[in-house]
Amino acid sequence: MxxxxxxxxxxxxxxxxxxxxxxxxxxxxxxIPTLCHLDGLDPVGACRLCxxxxxxxxMPSCLTRVAEEMEVWTQTERLQRYRKQIVELxxxxxxxxxxxxxxxxxxxLQDLAMRLGVDHLRYAPQEPQCEVDLSHERYGLDHNRxxxxxxxxxxxxxxxxxxxxxxxxxxxxxxxITDLHQPWGxxxxxxxxxxxVMACPTGALFHRGxxxxxxxxxxxxxxxxxxxxxxxxxLV
Amino acid sequence: MARLRLATVWLGGCSGCHMSFxxxxxxxxxxxxxxDVVFSPLVDSKTYPEGVDVVLVEGAICNxxxxxxxxRVRSNSRxxxxxGDCAVTGNVSAIRNVLGGALPVLxxxxxxxxxxxxxxxxxxxxxxxLLDRVVPVxxxxxxDLFLPGCPPSGPMIRTALEKVLAGxxxxxMEHHLSFGGYGRPRNSEGSSTASSSSTAPS
Ligand code: SF4
Ligand code: SF4
Ligand code: SF4
Numbered sequence: 231m232x233x234x235x236x237x238x239x240x241x242x243x244x245x246x247x248x249x250x251x252x253x254x255x256x257x258x259x260x261x262i263p264t265l266c267h268l269d270g271l272d273p274v275g276a277c278r279l280c281x282x283x284x285x286x287x288x289m290p291s292c293l294t295r296v297a298e299e300m301e302v303w304t305q306t307e308r309l310q311r312y313r314k315q316i317v318e319l320x321x322x323x324x325x326x327x328x329x330x331x332x333x334x335x336x337x338x339l340q341d342l343a344m345r346l347g348v349d350h351l352r353y354a355p356q357e358p359q360c361e362v363d364l365s366h367e368r369y370g371l372d373h374n375r376x377x378x379x380x381x382x383x384x385x386x387x388x389x390x391x392x393x394x395x396x397x398x399x400x401x402x403x404x405x406x407i408t409d410l411h412q413p414w415g416x417x418x419x420x421x422x423x424x425x426x427v428m429a430c431p432t433g434a435l436f437h438r439g440x441x442x443x444x445x446x447x448x449x450x451x452x453x454x455x456x457x458x459x460x461x462x463x464x465l466v
Numbered sequence: 467m468a469r470l471r472l473a474t475v476w477l478g479g480c481s482g483c484h485m486s487f488x489x490x491x492x493x494x495x496x497x498x499x500x501x502d503v504v505f506s507p508l509v510d511s512k513t514y515p516e517g518v519d520v521v522l523v524e525g526a527i528c529n530x531x532x533x534x535x536x537x538r539v540r541s542n543s544r545x546x547x548x549x550g551d552c553a554v555t556g557n558v559s560a561i562r563n564v565l566g567g568a569l570p571v572l573x574x575x576x577x578x579x580x581x582x583x584x585x586x587x588x589x590x591x592x593x594x595x596l597l598d599r600v601v602p603v604x605x606x607x608x609x610d611l612f613l614p615g616c617p618p619s620g621p622m623i624r625t626a627l628e629k630v631l632a633g634x635x636x637x638x639m640e641h642h643l644s645f646g647g648y649g650r651p652r653n654s655e656g657s658s659t660a661s662s663s664s665t666a667p668s
Contacts, residue, residue: 327561
């Protein structure tokens with residue numbers, strides 16, 4: 231197995247050929263914030279929170295493969311500033327009202343805000359009019375909370391194999407959709423497996439009937455399924 | 467040392483932040499040793515005084531009275547603390563913004579959804595006129611410290627007050643700031659639940 235040697239935050243590390251910088255960093259105990267990333271799903275580099283500096287250039291660590299003689303910095307002042315800005319912009323883009331959200335306390339966006347020291351928003355909230363789709367008998371979709379990470383799209387396509395979700399529209403009109411923009415409840419491809427709800431980082435996808443703070447995302451089950459599929463390891 | 471002049475102000479909020487202030491329990495007695503509460507919904511004074519050292523402002527700016535008040539509060543106070551999510555982000559008070567302006571909201575509450583249908587209060591009535599958009603405090607005046615949370619916890623308010631009253635700077639990052647609710651155990655990464663981590667078990 232080919233090994234690459236590179237420097238990570240000033241320390242020399244070795245990584246396996248083909249590994250991403252995010253994987254190599256995590257293996258070395260360096261934590262890089264992510265939002266659109268979910269282990270087991272194809273990385274897309276959409277949220278840009280995992281940006282690192284590679285030889286002075288900004289690169290998404292979830293998509294960048296390790297290479298010889300890379301000089302990587304993961305926590306520079308510039309990166310921290312951008313990460314904080316990204317989270318503030320995500321909050322400002324839709325209507326995130328934590329105190330009345332099903333995912334309050336179980337939300338990765340909220341966690342990131344805390345971790346990055348976001349104590350207020352420097353940007354004016356856009357306050358778009360967003361719909362809530364409650365047509366599915368078991369789950370709900372609230373566009374007010376969606377951060378367009380496309381985890382739902384990827385988990386449904388790559389793990390469940392149903393490909394119910396897609397993304398439609400551009401800019402501020404961008405929305406996740408089910409079955410060519412049909413109400414989720416009438417999407418015939420949906421198997422009601424719930425994987426998209428497990429994968430969603432915020433309160434955008436939730437179990438119907440869950441009240442504030444109750445929407446716990448079951449990432450462990452998802453990881454067990456991914457492990458079972460990829461490594462033929464069945465956890466019982 | 468001269469006693470410090472503390473004020474608390476209640477704008478567009480539910481008073482939950484003030485309830486949390488009272489949640490500081492016995493620290494209130496210690497506080498009373500060092501400060502005079504010169505203005506607050508908890509004391510009987512009608513005009514916001516001059517020369518306030520520290521003020522906690524609960525609530526968003528929702529009507530013309532809040533707007534007038536916040537300018538007075540700012541010019542008469544040394545340290546202004548945005549107190550709770552409504553003051554910091556607009557929060558619940560700002561939900562009406564997506565409905566587009568004050569009139570649709572008033573129509574909905576007084577005419578369409580009330581039974582029997584009432585009348586929208588006129589600008590000459592004693593109720594202050596709504597602003598078209600609800601905005602957080604820092605959208606109107608300069609804010610010195612942000613205390614998010616709905617409400618911020620008693621211990622969090624105490625920590626902030628102790629530092630500010632002692633004239634020290636405070637890094638609230640160390641104190642698990644969070645929007646929304648509080649009181650859930652958090653791990654070292656600041657994540658609220660074990661299951662919300664995006665790292666797979668290795
Ligand atoms: S419930 Fe399952 S099949 Fe239906 S949209 Fe979600 S992931 Fe896809
Ligand atoms: S619904 Fe959830 S998982 Fe899907 S894109 Fe929006 S935030 Fe991401
Ligand atoms: S932040 Fe929460 S507790 Fe404080 S006034 Fe607003 S709604 Fe009430």
